[in-house]
Amino acid sequence: MSEDKVSELATPALVVDADALERNIALMAAALPGDRLRPHVKAHKCTSLARRQAAAGHHRFTCATIRECEGMVAAGLGEDLMLANEVLDASRIGVLLEAGARVTLAVDSAETVDAAARGGVREVIIDVNVGLPRCGCQPADAGRLAELARGRGLSVRGVMGYEGHVMIVEDPAERARQCRESMEQLVAAAADVGGELISAGGTGTYDCNTWATEIQAGSYALMDAQYNRQGHAFAQAVFVLATVISTAAEWSVANAGLKAFGMDHGNPEIGGSTVWFCSDEHTTFSPPRPVGDRVWLVPAHVDPTMAYHERLYLYSGDEVVDCWPIDLRGW
Amino acid sequence: MSEDKVSELATPALVVDADALERNIALMAAALPGDRLRPHVKAHKCTSLARRQAAAGHHRFTCATIRECEGMVAAGLGEDLMLANEVLDASRIGVLLEAGARVTLAVDSAETVDAAARGGVREVIIDVNVGLPRCGCQPADAGRLAELARGRGLSVRGVMGYEGHVMIVEDPAERARQCRESMEQLVAAAADVGGELISAGGTGTYDCNTWATEIQAGSYALMDAQYNRQGHAFAQAVFVLATVISTAAEWSVANAGLKAFGMDHGNPEIGGSTVWFCSDEHTTFSPPRPVGDRVWLVPAHVDPTMAYHERLYLYSGDEVVDCWPIDLRGW
Secondary structure (H helix, E strand, O other): OOOEEEHOOOOOEEEEEEEHHHHHHHHHHHHHOOOHHHOOOHHHOOOHHHHHHHHOOEEEEEEOHHHHHHHHHEEEEEEOEEEEEOOOOOOOHHHHHOOOOOOEEEEEEHHHHHHHOOOOOEEEEEEEOOOOOOOOOOHHHHHHHHHHHHHHHOOEEEEOOOOHHOOOOOOOHHHHHHHHHHHHHHHHHHHHHHHEEEEEEEOOOOOOOOOOOOOOHHHHHHHHHHHOOOOOOOOOOEEEEEEEEEEEEEEEEEEOOOOOOOOOOOOOOOOOOOOEEEOOOEEEEEOOOOOOOOEEEEEEEEHHOOOOOOOOEEEEEOOOEEEEOOOOOOO | OOOOEEHOOOOEEEEEEHHHHHHHHHHHHOOOOOOOOEEEHHOOOHHHHHHHHHOOOOOOOEOOOOOHHHHHHHHOOOOOEEEEEOOOOHHHHHHHHHOOEEEEEOOOOOOHHHHHHHOOEEEEEEEEEOOOOOEOOOOHHHHHHHHHHOOOOEEEEEEOOOHHHHHOOOOOHHHHHHHHHHHHHHHHHHHHHHHOEEEEEEOOOOOOOOOOOOOOOOHHHHHOHHHOOOOOOOOOOEEEEEEEEEEOOOOOEEEOOOOOOEEOOOOOEEEOEEEEEEEEEEEEEEOOOOOEEEEEOOEEEEEHHHHOEEEEEEEEEOEEEEEOOOOOOOO
């Protein structure tokens, strides 16, 4: 197998349409230029891809893990990172700051403020719960928490609040209405907290969230079957390329399965086919195709799909134009 | 964070109870000694764990990918590997054979027989469909396919057929009945094919599949929530250890999520708690617990869970006794 041609790549292979990726990045950069977008690297876990986002004008990034922060700093992309997640041991962030990076850490409790201060963190953002039952303090507690942080010598850059429960609403009008509800709470908390940042949003609300000063979208660059159903202008750019290894009267089997796809949003999709189920290394689908046929599978959920793969192949037509390591995996 | 104590491990961490693992391995080795078991490494993807299975008397292993074969050979465990999966480019197996390993390749079509012959494979096994809509030829075609393989100079070691649709049947009597149905087809195909191997089964049928000459079980060593519901004697040995990073009036959030768990069988389980949902790096559950509490999560499906992690920590009590790389990931 050669790595020069898509048609000759060993499968399963994670492949990204270079033109679609560039169009998605350009489209988002036009809608949310520069610091209006803080791209979330958890969606792709790839510093080479983050570098394309930086080339489009975005120099502030969002991370979900300390490992993502470390990798971004190592790649020279640590100008203004936000770890939009709570940690109880921030010492590895302190190390990054000592080396000259800028990392702002989310806090939502006295314990996480304490962890930030003990770990050598200098800047925090108050994480506010805006309706998703996950992290974030109650909106009414945000001001008190900011005071607590300032009392520990931490600089408070503002508030963040992820309206994740809104991302999956398929009707745009209803999505916008629920987004407003969430952001009204966040804006009220921002008034209590102070600071310059109101950080929120994602690919599902990038076009209706007009309250946040910056949007933490990530999925838009590569997309997935879930977000495709929302009718955004972004094109599907990432696929798992597989090969039909077995075929029967009523079905065929492609050689990519549960270890190649995040499955929480359901099965991957194959255009024109019905996916029956996935096993560890297989996807059974119909109608059947000849053994040897290439199959292009669209992940249902891009983030946990990327986390399974060591590398992606960037392609244009049948040419493999680059190979990028998925270098932000793990913790 | 120290790596000497479980209570001080950075989270999320994949942890394995050393005593439970050894008991599971011993229990299976008593039920299916030596070559009666051909442990499937896809369930753990860890050559250090495979070495424990070899120490219990099993020297033949099952693999699902060429990468798993390569890793097992590199670890000195390539005495008798079966790649229980179809491939269309077998050249990397040919390389392993040149280096002195023994790998038997599954074939289920003229195309896969041809790929085996072209790739330098010497021994094949006829993969027979016994009811799961996945790979495998029709039982009536097995003899013809064996002749085709022999005509290409390949040695045919027998038949394999995975009754995967039976594994998930929770009632033991019904599971045994469906297993018999599948295996009667496989035994009939074996008579047409010849050879010494009838390879089948898994953790769900290890105790009722009396037709196969060898059982390809893998999950028994570490177990998962799905198999626990079948009431086997194997103990849960693998957990994802997480930490409560945020807590609210009605829920808490642990710092392990979609990138730490194979999700196709549903959410991970937490003893005494209700899991609400998982996000990329979070599991929301109730009732709430204090920030900083450790949470032990049982994966719903062990195989795709292992594939997300770089390493596992083997523990006994609060002592971390070893750290094993999950070295068979990727393709």
